[in-house]
Amino acid sequence: MARKIQLIINESEVTAGTRGASLGPGAVKVAAWKKESDFFSQFTNQYSIKNNEELLNKPPLYPFAKRIEGLTEVFEQLDTIVKSTYEKGDFPLIIAGDHGSAGGTIAAIKNSHPGKRLGVVWIDAHGDLHTPYTTPSGNMHGMPLATALATDNLDAQINEPKEDVKGLWDNLKNFGGISPKIQPEDLVFIAVRDTEEPEDLLMDKLGIRNITVEEVRKSGVDHVVDEVLEKLKDCDLIYVSFDVDSMDPKIVSHGTGTPVDNGLTPEEAEGIMTGLIKSDKLCCLEFVEINPCLDEKKNKMAEVAFDLLERLVPVIKK
Ligand SMILES: [Mn+2]
Numbered sequence: 211m212a213r214k215i216q217l218i219i220n221e222s223e224v225t226a227g228t229r230g231a232s233l234g235p236g237a238v239k240v241a242a243w244k245k246e247s248d249f250f251s252q253f254t255n256q257y258s259i260k261n262n263e264e265l266l267n268k269p270p271l272y273p274f275a276k277r278i279e280g281l282t283e284v285f286e287q288l289d290t291i292v293k294s295t296y297e298k299g300d301f302p303l304i305i306a307g308d309h310g311s312a313g314g315t316i317a318a319i320k321n322s323h324p325g326k327r328l329g330v331v332w333i334d335a336h337g338d339l340h341t342p343y344t345t346p347s348g349n350m351h352g353m354p355l356a357t358a359l360a361t362d363n364l365d366a367q368i369n370e371p372k373e374d375v376k377g378l379w380d381n382l383k384n385f386g387g388i389s390p391k392i393q394p395e396d397l398v399f400i401a402v403r404d405t406e407e408p409e410d411l412l413m414d415k416l417g418i419r420n421i422t423v424e425e426v427r428k429s430g431v432d433h434v435v436d437e438v439l440e441k442l443k444d445c446d447l448i449y450v451s452f453d454v455d456s457m458d459p460k461i462v463s464h465g466t467g468t469p470v471d472n473g474l475t476p477e478e479a480e481g482i483m484t485g486l487i488k489s490d491k492l493c494c495l496e497f498v499e500i501n502p503c504l505d506e507k508k509n510k511m512a513e514v515a516f517d518l519l520e521r522l523v524p525v526i527k528k
Contacts, residue, residue, distance in 0.1 A: 213526055216300040217253035218291055221261040224280035225310030225350035228467050230503030232261040235305040237465075237502040237512035238519070244509075249520055257291045259284065261307065274342040274371045278378045281350055285314035285385050292318035292494075301526060304496040305519075308467065309338060312451050313354035313382065315496055319449055321386035323493075329396040329445030330358070331438055331486060333479065334453035335470035337402050337409040337418075339363070342371040342379050344408035351467070351499075355397065357382045360390035365415070366408030394418055396445050398438050400482060401426070401456040404470040426478055435485030447493040450486050452479070454499050454515055462514050465505030476514050480521060487525045495526065 223232040242249045262280045270276035288311065295302045304315060320328050332338065332355065339359075340352040344366045356363065360383040371379070383389055394416035402420045405413070413420070419441060426434050442448055454462070457479055459469035474482075486492055497519065500512050 212528065213301040214299065215253065215303045215523065215526060216257065216295040216298070218257045218259070218295070218302055218304045220259040220284070220288070220304060220306035220311055222259055222280070222284045222311050223307040224262050224265055224277040224284065226308035226467055227347060227349040227351065228501065228504065229266065230501040231307035231467060231499055233502050234307055234500030234512065237500055237509055238305055238516050240509055241513040241516035244513070245516070247520065249523070257295070259287045259291070270348070272371070272375045273348050274345055274369045275350055275375050275379060276348045278350060278375065278382070281310055281314070282378060282381060284311045285317055285382060288314040289318045289321060289386065293322045296322045302494045303523070303526065304494065306496060306498045308351040309334070309451070309453050309498045310351040310354055312496060312498060313357035315451070315494065316354070316358040316391050316449060317385045319447065319494055320388055320391040323447060324388060326446040327396065327444060328392050329442035329448045329491070330392055331398050331400065331448060331450045333400045333451065333456045333482065334402055335404050335455040335473060336453070336468065337399065337405040337413060339409040339412050340406070342375055343367040343369055345369065346406065357385070358391045359394060359397070359416070360384070361412065363408055363412045366411045368408070396442060398441055400434070401474050403472060423472060423474055426474065426482070431478055431481030432485065434482055438486065439489055442491070445491065448486065448489060448491040449494045450483060450492065451496050451498065452483065454497065454511055457514070463505050463507040463510035465507070465509070465511030466499045466501050467504070476518060480518055483518070483522055484525055487522060495522070
């Protein structure tokens with residue numbers, strides 16, 4: 211079935227730990243321009259979400275859920291945009307700033323398809339499973355999957371968030387009235403290799419499958435794709451969230467908020483995503499966390515991300 215793509219550029223970085231990810235989508239367009247590519251001309255009607263500068267210019271109000279009020283707005287905007295994309299029968303391709311917004315992407319997909327079972331493939335160096343009760347930093351780009359799973363992870367609680375934060379957090383977990391949005395058995399990690407104790411505890415408790423970089427290398431990309439699709443065989447829809455920090459910073463660059471050594475090669479990432487895109491169940495692909503301000507190789511991370519997009523988009527359209 212041929213897919214028609216709706217490009218969504220989400221410049222929000224309200225939940226990042228370091229600023230600069232809002233410039234990621236623009237850096238990818240710079241990479242396209244450098245190659246004299248007409249890639250972006252195929253998307254005639256781009257949807258956009260602006261970064262909330264006003265909020266970022268003030269210190270955060272809530273130490274255990276920094277700028278959660280801004281994230282709530284991003285959830286609302288994504289809900290409207292993603293819903294209207296599906297209403298047109300189009301496929302949302304998202305290039306976003308920090309990963310916190312992906313909880314909003316999952317919410318929007320689920321709220322658009324309330325009767326469908328949604329699977330999530332999270333290609334990332336991190337588990338992104340923190341909650342305001344367990345976070346050491348308060349940075350909400352480490353919490354998107356906890357909003358989707360609607361967990362507080364109180365078994366690993368280290369913080370005492372105030373009542374107003376609890377209310378805002380509960381709103382995110384229940385966003386749109388469906389909670390949780392996904393089941394733990396319908397979530398697969400790929401390349402996760404930097405987690406903290408509360409996340410490890412939750413991964414163990416929920417039995418979340420993490421396909422490590424070593425496993426990808428040992429068993430091969432095709433085998434990984436087969437395993438993921440087999441694990442998600444009872445899901446109706448599959449969303450793929452690609453955090454560029456899943457890739458190896460020594461091979462690519464450190465142009466991302468929280469780089470971690472020993473990641474995937476761009477070729478491995480491409481192979482995995484190509485295989486997943488070929489499934490009819492794929493309903494959304496998202497790229498996040500490109501940060502050109504942190505890139506020691508000028509704009510290398512965005513250039514690698516662009517090369518991937520350039521090769522993956524024709525597969526999506528098929
Ligand atoms: Mn992430």
